[in-house]
Amino acid sequence: GTGTDSLAVTDLTVHYGGVCAVRSVALSVAPGESMGIIGSNGAGKTSTLKALMGLVPRSSGRITLGDTDLSKVRARDMVRHGVGYVPEGRHVFPGLSVEKNLLLGAYCRSWKGETRDTLAHVYDLFPILRDFRGRAAGDLSGGQQQMLAIGRALMSRPRLLLLDEPSMGLSPKLIENVLDILVRLRSEGLGLLLVEQNAKLTFGVTSHCLVMENGSVAMSGTSEELAHDERVRQIYLGL
Numbered sequence: 001g002t003g004t005d006s007l008a009v010t011d012l013t014v015h016y017g018g019v020c021a022v023r024s025v026a027l028s029v030a031p032g033e034s035m036g037i038i039g040s041n042g043a044g045k046t047s048t049l050k051a052l053m054g055l056v057p058r059s060s061g062r063i064t065l066g067d068t069d070l071s072k073v074r075a076r077d078m079v080r081h082g083v084g085y086v087p088e089g090r091h092v093f094p095g096l097s098v099e100k101n102l103l104l105g106a107y108c109r110s111w112k113g114e115t116r117d118t119l120a121h122v123y124d125l126f127p128i129l130r131d132f133r134g135r136a137a138g139d140l141s142g143g144q145q146q147m148l149a150i151g152r153a154l155m156s157r158p159r160l161l162l163l164d165e166p167s168m169g170l171s172p173k174l175i176e177n178v179l180d181i182l183v184r185l186r187s188e189g190l191g192l193l194l195v196e197q198n199a200k201l202t203f204g205v206t207s208h209c210l211v212m213e214n215g216s217v218a219m220s221g222t223s224e225e226l227a228h229d230e231r232v233r234q235i236y237l238g239l
């Protein structure tokens with residue numbers, strides 16, 4: 001569907017003990033749209049994604065994807081509901097081959113023919129993964145492992161993809177590469193929610209962004225507007 005597959009989040013709040021890490025965050029992502037969350041270290045970006053996925057407990061929050069109430073879905077069932085997640089730090093299985101890692105991403109899909117098509121699509125997006133499909137994932141470079149982590153998330157054919165700091169540790173050239181892929185995925189109708197410390201990169205691939213500070217949304221707007229905001233330019237773009 002179209003608008004019916006939108007992610008809508010309101011009043012998302014996370015506490016760790018007595019500390020409020022995420023405070024009443026609201027956001028929405030339509031299919032083919034990409035939303036960014038920028039902010040400095042500790043602003044609450046990762047906790048926001050983990051709370052969406054059900055990986056940390058929520059104090060409050062209403063989360064829907066189309067007609068589905070995701071706030072009732074357990075983390076391990078999210079993929080079945082069309083939500084892909086690429087965690088910070090990649091977490092590929094180092095001892096397994098590239099192809100085994102990718103096939104594990106399709107574990108919830110039963111139809112083998114469809115899995116073969118999806119694998120071919122992922123290899124088209126990341127030709128290097130096809131070249132290295134028999135290698136142990138642990139032998140890939142950091143950038144290649146990041147591509148593998150994204151590819152693995154795509155194997156479940158998500159409607160929405162959550163990405164936590166995909167640029168971390170990558171060379172500028174590889175960052176470009178990953179950005180091109182994200183733009184292509186968006187144009188194929190996937191919704192993207194991208195968490196990044198790298199504001200410049202984020203503005204380049206998103207239509208809208210939130211700026212998080214101390215667990216709250218401090219600013220929001222189109223990426224274009226934010227990229228021209230004086231305060232954002234000083235704090236997040238270093239200009």
Ligand code: ATP
Nearest residue numbers: 016019021039040041042043044045046047048197
């Ligand atoms: P980073 O860029 O480092 O990932 P972030 O913006 O994603 O930063 P979070 O990792 O979400 O921020 O952290 C938000 C706040 O919650 C920080 O003050 C952090 O110290 C705290 N925090 C994160 N995880 C936990 C945890 N498991 N227990 C207690 N406090 C935590």
